Amino acid sequence: MKNLLKLLGCASLIFNFQFSILNSLQAQNGRHSQGRLDENATEALKKAEKRLLDVSGTVTLTMLDSHKKQTAKQSAKVQYCRGMYHLTMSNQEIYCDGTTIWQWNKEAKEIVINNMPPASDIDLLNPGRLIANYAKNFRIKYIRSDNDGSAVIDMQPRSAQSYHKIRLFVNEETGELKRMEVHKYDSSREIYEFSGMSYSPIKGSFTFNPADHPEAEVIDMR
Numbered sequence: 001m002k003n004l005l006k007l008l009g010c011a012s013l014i015f016n017f018q019f020s021i022l023n024s025l026q027a028q029n030g031r032h033s034q035g036r037l038d039e040n041a042t043e044a045l046k047k048a049e050k051r052l053l054d055v056s057g058t059v060t061l062t063m064l065d066s067h068k069k070q071t072a073k074q075s076a077k078v079q080y081c082r083g084m085y086h087l088t089m090s091n092q093e094i095y096c097d098g099t100t101i102w103q104w105n106k107e108a109k110e111i112v113i114n115n116m117p118p119a120s121d122i123d124l125l126n127p128g129r130l131i132a133n134y135a136k137n138f139r140i141k142y143i144r145s146d147n148d149g150s151a152v153i154d155m156q157p158r159s160a161q162s163y164h165k166i167r168l169f170v171n172e173e174t175g176e177l178k179r180m181e182v183h184k185y186d187s188s189r190e191i192y193e194f195s196g197m198s199y200s201p202i203k204g205s206f207t208f209n210p211a212d213h214p215e216a217e218v219i220d221m222r
Helices: 002-051 127-132
Strands: 054-064 070-081 084-088 092-096 100-105 110-115 138-145 150-157 163-171 177-184 189-198 217-220
Touching: 002 127, 002 138, 002 150, 002 163, 127 177
Parallel strands: 110 217
Antiparallel strands: 054 070, 054 189, 070 084, 084 092, 092 100, 100 110, 138 150, 150 163, 163 177, 177 189
16 A cells, blocks of 8 residues: 555656646747747838838828727828928828927917927837837737738837837738727727828928918927
8 A cells, every 4th residue: 555655656746747847848838939929020010110211191090989989080191201200181280300390280370399209208190210119118029910911019118108008010021010009098099090101202391480370379398
């Protein structure tokens, strides 16, 4: 009987040892697998950063409440050029020359001037800059590859923001940014969809002269 108990005890120790090794190997494989996927995310973001250096097209912003019901939708013509941008909407325009931001509200006859925020700040209006500074401002995770060839990548902010993640949809081959979702803590979302994008050098102006609009009130926040 004692010998049988000893054998059972040895068998239990061997089983526990094997189980421990198996768990360790599975954990290592999981980390290695996720590591390879996150490398894919890094490559896709590097391609997207290059594609967004010079690009023009249309961005459509759709806002959803916590029940996924649409609360607002607006489109804008956009031009992005190496950190500068120009957005044109029905009632306002936003100019950024890389140093200063001018927001011209035609309906309110108001021009608001601000300094360009530092790279550590997250600017959702400028996806090229957002992606260029992802390593500094976000933790990234590769979620999946969609049937249309898009890499789905989550970016979780390293500092406190009004949202808990930004989900990007980036073509893995070309680096084209197709969609950006901002997921907020109350389960509401902002969805930016990019369409009709042209990837060529931009010749437009990214500066704004308030003196050209004497009818507008100038609010200088610098």
